[in-house]
Amino acid sequence: MTNNINTATSTSIKNRCMRLRSVPNGKIVKSDLELTEEPIPSIAADDENSGYHVIVKNTMASIDPTHRIWMNAKKDQYMDGVALGDIMRAITVGIITESRNIDWPVGTKVVGFGGICDYYVGIPEVTIVEKCACNTNNEISPTLELSYGGFVIGLTAWHGVNKILQPGSSGGGGDSNNEVVVISGGAGAVGSIAGQLSKTKGVTVIGIAGGKEKCLFMTETLGYDYAIDYKSDEYTISDKLKEYAPDGITGYFDNVGGTVTEAVLANARNYMKMAICGSISEYDDEWQGIKNFNMILMRRISIQGFVCTDHLDELSDARKDLYQLKKEGRLIFREDIREGIENYTEVVNLLFTGGNKGKLLLKINEQ
Amino acid sequence: MTNNINTATSTSIKNRCMRLRSVPNGKIVKSDLELTEEPIPSIAADDENSGYHVIVKNTMASIDPTHRIWMNAKKDQYMDGVALGDIMRAITVGIITESRNIDWPVGTKVVGFGGICDYYVGIPEVTIVEKCACNTNNEISPTLELSYGGFVIGLTAWHGVNKILQPGSSGGGGDSNNEVVVISGGAGAVGSIAGQLSKTKGVTVIGIAGGKEKCLFMTETLGYDYAIDYKSDEYTISDKLKEYAPDGITGYFDNVGGTVTEAVLANARNYMKMAICGSISEYDDEWQGIKNFNMILMRRISIQGFVCTDHLDELSDARKDLYQLKKEGRLIFREDIREGIENYTEVVNLLFTGGNKGKLLLKINEQ
CATH class of the missing domain: 3.90.180.10 (Medium-chain alcohol dehydrogenases, catalytic domain)
Structure with a gap:
């Protein structure tokens, strides 16, 4: 261009x-x-x-x-x-x-x-x-x-939840009991839609974001079940995940990577599904990566990295769903x-x- | 027990x-x-x-x-x-x-x-x-x-190649041109079967192992196209992968994790598929992990961690295939x-x- x-x-x-x-x-x-x-x-x-x-x-x-x-x-x-x-x-x-x-x-x-x-x-x-x-x-x-109507935001959230995580159906590799979906960047543009879409499937949703205000936004406005403040000095992300998902996490929508993702991997249930649409903690030139990469093996995790522009053919389906939810007051943006x-x-x-x-x-x- | x-x-x-x-x-x-x-x-x-x-x-x-x-x-x-x-x-x-x-x-x-x-x-x-x-x-x-007839070895190799990587068909996310499968631990018990199975699908196979003898074994006995010695001081794994797979890797059968896996991720083609059955570099208590985890997003990679005991129902199919290949002299073990x-x-x-x-x-x- x-x-x-x-x-x-x-x-x-x-x-x-x-x-x-x-x-x-x-x-x-x-x-x-x-x-x-x-x-x-x-x-x-x-x-x-x-x-x-x-x-x-x-x-x-x-x-x-x-x-x-x-x-x-x-x-x-x-x-x-x-x-x-x-x-x-x-x-x-x-x-x-x-x-x-x-x-x-x-x-x-x-x-x-x-x-x-x-x-x-x-x-x-x-x-x-x-x-x-x-x-x-x-x-x-x-x-x-x-x-929420665009391919960068709406389609990304919709594809990750509906095509990769599929909470409430085959989410968690066939283990559909008490499914728990975690959204990193859960108060963000893509994350807030992903969390609300997951909520419509009847699963427990935990949002991770930075600061008390964003955490309140996730639980009080977006309807998440739990919110974790990754900036908190009072607890670790992993301890909170253990408390809110004692039987392990079945789906993970990842916007951030890094230590947040490590904490989720440490609390994965067997066959957890993971959709990666962003890695905001890794956009600097120094990459930190993931220390507990071998949890992917131990918990038989499946991961799919994806970019919205690969899925433009799904945009009209995604919009149909999102507009309907918005009309019903079930999508806050x-x-x-x-x-x-x-x-x-x-x-x-x-x-x-x-x-x-x-x-x-x-x-x-x-x- | x-x-x-x-x-x-x-x-x-x-x-x-x-x-x-x-x-x-x-x-x-x-x-x-x-x-x-x-x-x-x-x-x-x-x-x-x-x-x-x-x-x-x-x-x-x-x-x-x-x-x-x-x-x-x-x-x-x-x-x-x-x-x-x-x-x-x-x-x-x-x-x-x-x-x-x-x-x-x-x-x-x-x-x-x-x-x-x-x-x-x-x-x-x-x-x-x-x-x-x-x-x-x-x-x-x-x-x-x-x-090669057991569930720990034969089934692991067979499931990873036939059910996850699927080289020669949908391997590489639909991009079936010039598929290149990389096997880490390619001279090992599981890896040597995975590499030979991939070879039967008509794709290019690159094995990674430690030492000249194992590298010769992979190319001269197992029939791999290329071998990379991860212990070599003469080149880096990543440079060799770039040389042997200039258009990128489409399938990765991972036994080892760590720096070998980082090199493969750095050379992934878009939509690479990755099967993780082992992580031998990470079995000590100090975990090193993967620095370039965000390549999963950039290359839209899919990853599946798996353990053989989850797939015992496939054992008879796997054996049928492996025994036939062995009988035909196409499987060295x-x-x-x-x-x-x-x-x-x-x-x-x-x-x-x-x-x-x-x-x-x-x-x-x-x-």
Whole structure:
């Protein structure tokens, strides 16, 4: 993806672009990125793509833990990282401002890999993933596709729970008695949906998150049975898991990895199923890994790592389920909207300090 | 399991028993075990079990890496460990020397959890698993059920390859092009069968083992495509894997864990399947674990830990396949028979230094 198209008509410098300048060393710092002002891209009539590509103005960006992974192109990852000098990748909602494409007219709100910038050249069905549902229904939030209705958040939670863990049916390798599902990052955007989906299957749900407020949110608002504060000095995660799941854990939805995952492995019931969609504790360059890896053998655990983009064919099924639950008031979802493209670094770091409360979004421009 | 039954008739002291005295601290040392002389167990006519239990004289014991796990009853494991003071657990072949059970007469050769001792009280279909095939066919080796025909060795390899990795069909998550299966412990008892079974499916097989001799054995005798010596100073495992599997590994049969597994994870193709039946590098009390655990997410890897005793219903299918391959000369299997119950400690340690050449067995008594 390149946002460097310059045409004869694009001379006005109004496109703010957050470009990656260096690979972060641990925490992301301001100097790892640079906010530049560049010409707004345009598509001239004589451009070979003039009837296909469109120009999109970003309104809202989804800020996700994977941004930290993307910032290190040299590291093994599930898709190409962002090269030094390129605009920081992000999934965004935006509005088409220039188009000769009759299927994608000016004014259409779209979801795509827009990046942290004001304007980008969108390629329908390539970098533009889909049209927003709010185009045809004013009652639908313009951020729906970045939150529980999106492939990054909603589909990830839905696939992990319904296709991998399958609580309440074959969850726990055929041992469906007193199933206990644990969600790490249980108050987060993906985790909070995964926990609530598991709850609808009638199993016990334990959420793990950092801080008293998030723990209260999990038990009082999301309806989890138990909450464990991984930052607490009063107990260990493993002791609490032993207390809440004395017969062992049957399903584990993992967003974080590291010591939290070690504690879950130490308390696994035989044949525990584990879905890994994130590993936020391991996104720095120093990897800690898992010390008790051999519990996978001892407890005959099955593990599936997965990435939402592999399962886009399930998106409509996932949405159907999630919209229905939301309509019935059985799905609570919070958004945490921050403002200003210039604040990108501070905002993305909230994910790693646990400072956000709900799905983190960055408002770049007005609707 | 107890071997402590004393009856009025068992006064002769001729039963040598290797009893666990302390949990090994790292390497197993002589003083962790004690060879005692005890009364030979017997079953008196008025014993309530006299028509059911039998007395078995052990002839050969299977020496397996799991012995080290069993020696630490306090550690999480897949079955109860051996308590301090108890006879060391081992699967053995033995011959029934006393019986009032018409289905299990004196002279029958049996496979069971006999332990490292001369005689034990066997409970048919509980501690005695089955009758040896050599009872009815003189051409069959009396050690068959401890080697490629047994549930610990043959079934483990067969289940891991045929039920989990499934090379040549859905192996590699649907990506069946140029499949590459890696076997750690590839010259060992289980690994050598797993590698040969994978070879029959037409995929590329890379074996990892320690030392030049084992590497030659894998390529020249077992028919592997490539061998990697994990003890070599001339290259790293990861560099060699990159060279032999430039498009990534699609299936991994893991016997060892630790740094070998890290190297395989670093070279996984998307959707790699991984079967874990052993973790021999982690059987000491200090666990090293896996640093690049997050490759499971990045490469969308699926992992299944498994233990042979969960899959005894597949034993006859596994044997059918393995016997046929052996008959056709397509399955090579080596045994390494050591002698003398008093040498148990030195013999079991061969597994951890890589000193054995083939399935390790300990002869306790003559047939």
